[in-house]
Amino acid sequence: MPKLHVIIASTRPGRIGLPVARWFTDWAVKHGGFEVNVVDLAELNLPLMDEPNHPRLRRYEHQHTKDWSATADAADAFVIVMPEYNHGYTAPLKNALDYLNNEWAYKPVGLVSYGGVSGGLRAVQGIKPILTSLKMVPLLEGLPISFAMRLLNDEGEIQADEAMENTATLMLDELLRWTGALAPLRGTTTA
Template identity: 45%
Template sequence: MTGRPLVQVLIASTRPNRAGEPTARWVAEQAAAGGAFDVEVVDLAEIDLPMLAEPGHPSERNYQMPSTRAFSEVIDRAEAYVFVMPEYNHSYNAALKNALDHLFWEWRGKPVILVSYGGVAAGARAAAALGPVLISLQLSVVGFVPIPLIDQHLHLHDGRRLFRPTEPIEHSLAKALDALHRAVQPRTV
């Protein structure tokens, strides 16, 4: 352990050829570059949670399914999150909602940055729709990075899709990461 807070960059999309994977890699690189955080990428496509089927409420934290117990351990170790999320049909995607619904205490009271992407609206409608869910889970949004016209930021390089931000997107993420760093620092009186 380095003593730095662990920030998990969660890839919300599970689709093949998704824009979220190269975008999340870029976000993770930026978060790690400043040296303020340890960074871990959590890919919901790899986690592969079934649709919520736990018999008890997540607030009981009495998980019966091995997939939920494993997911709980992963999410619980982070002190903050960055959700890299698509906008589908003017809202957030089902895989993100399912992941959030699986747990309660693991998310509670932690700061999060929302990096949303889509078309012209840049995922803003998805971020807005997610707001009540985050309030219920007591996650605190400390930054928002909207990425419009996501396809214009994705480029092939040596057979790998890469995300290329504009200067405003870079600046927006830097400000959000600064806010995240402040949010995870111990408060002094």
């Protein structure tokens, strides 16, 4: 079964990204197409890029980079759960992407975004050129969530509606297709 890593791109205390990611992760597990793992950038806690060598060389000197490399390398696909800050993506997400190079190549990525009225779509459009420069394949199918705070119940969990669930399923189905299609380029199989 292919491995899907759900990356939580917000590191801010009190972030809504955590309940959004929990909801999406549960939905991805129910989908059944992937072995699902969560990567929380707040827990990863990477310093600003501190490697002396270009990431494409994979000559990492720091243990945090070696660990991050192994984590990203193990994935066949990604979903990034990302907020929109000032019409853009988060600095921790850009930093985490910049640490690595080859580990991202030929892997599909779905984007679950959240924010105000735009649902994070401006951040999504901003991150796509970066993802493609790393040879990732960002899906057309994404899940923008407008005013995500309104979806929190009293327990602090996301109460998704049918449209969100259907969109998440559509994205996961497409992610699974692309994961299989790109596997030969990665030199792997997904069976």
